[in-house]
Amino acid sequence: MRSRTERPPPPAPRTRLFRALAFTAPLVALWLVPVLALAVVVPLATSREASSVESELPVTATVGSREDDYRQTVTATFQVTAPHDVVVPAAGLVTAVHASPGQVLAPTDAVVSVDGAVLRAHVAEAPLYREIGPGTSGADVEGLRDYLAAAGSETTLGRGASYSPSLRRAITAYQRANGFPADGVFQPSSVVFVPAGSPSVQSVLTSVGEMVALGDPVIAGPVLPLSLTLSAESTLRLAGKDGPFALLLSDEEVPVTSLAPAPEEVHALHAALVSAAERGTVDLTTDDTTQSFTGLVLHLPDAPVRGTVPTTAVYTTAAGTRCVFSTDETRSTGVVTSADAIPLTDATTVDGEIGLASVPADLVGQTVVRNPRSLPGSVLDDCA
Structure with a gap:
């Protein structure tokens, strides 16, 4: 009779756990080593990189200057x-064009000739609107006297700015010189009214040989x-x-x-x-x-000079008073213990430059404390 082979008893649970750990522990260790290395090395490298480019700010700063023209x-x-057109005061054939584009018409400048008579500019606030002869008086008679004076004829008026013998002689001389009947009576149709605010010639709207009617535009004025x-x-x-x-x-x-x-x-x-x-x-x-x-x-054509300081150098009290603290100590390290408070009535940020504040120009070149909060409270109390 064949004997039955006896099987060994199964391992205890603790033995099975140890065997599993012995198999997986090396795998877990291989996974954790790179992770732990990154966790340690990256912050250390970051810290060293930052320390390589960062430097401790000086305790004091010198007030610089800027010329801000607010460009x-x-x-x-x-x-x-709307554009103002200059119109012709008489009908007939254009025999000459005297004005040109771009010209600024002065009083008595020739504009056009119609049927051989020269029509000159009357540059004024208001036109000469009526016939002026014996028995007329008023502001327009004074205006005609001024116009004839500009044309080279000095005249005197009668009492109450009335038509006078010297005005008659001046009108007659003007008429003869420009091709009008010389009767000494002024006609509004003998001048071209040009508003005083628009004496520039934008373009000429007529040409020699053209027939024009009363009121036709001959010059396009500017807007x-x-x-x-x-x-x-x-x-x-x-x-x-x-x-x-x-x-x-x-x-x-x-x-x-x-x-x-x-x-x-x-x-x-x-x-x-x-x-x-x-x-x-x-x-x-x-x-x-x-x-x-x-x-x-x-x-601004004359740019004002302003002082500049780090914005941290401007100290503001609870009441809103702003100061910088001037000192004779020029320090890169350590603590400033003595400084004078200088109140600021005008302190603004400098456009386009982060971290700079604008202060009065008379502070340029002085040494100020970069961080006033490092000063003793007794010094800060002077900013009031």
């Missing part, structure tokens, strides 16, 4: 009238600017500041006395910008009521 790209927008607005994509930096200012048009500088200029300056600025647009220096967009010029730079 900023702006758009000039003019409210404008008239009524007001000016200067604007920027962001807040206008010079808003609220006193002038004078200046506009840079490429390499040309145009003075601007105020951000809300008077009418005569609006006209001058408009003329300068129109000329710049014709040269291609600035860009012009226009519609029925506005003309906008872009490519302009507004700035």
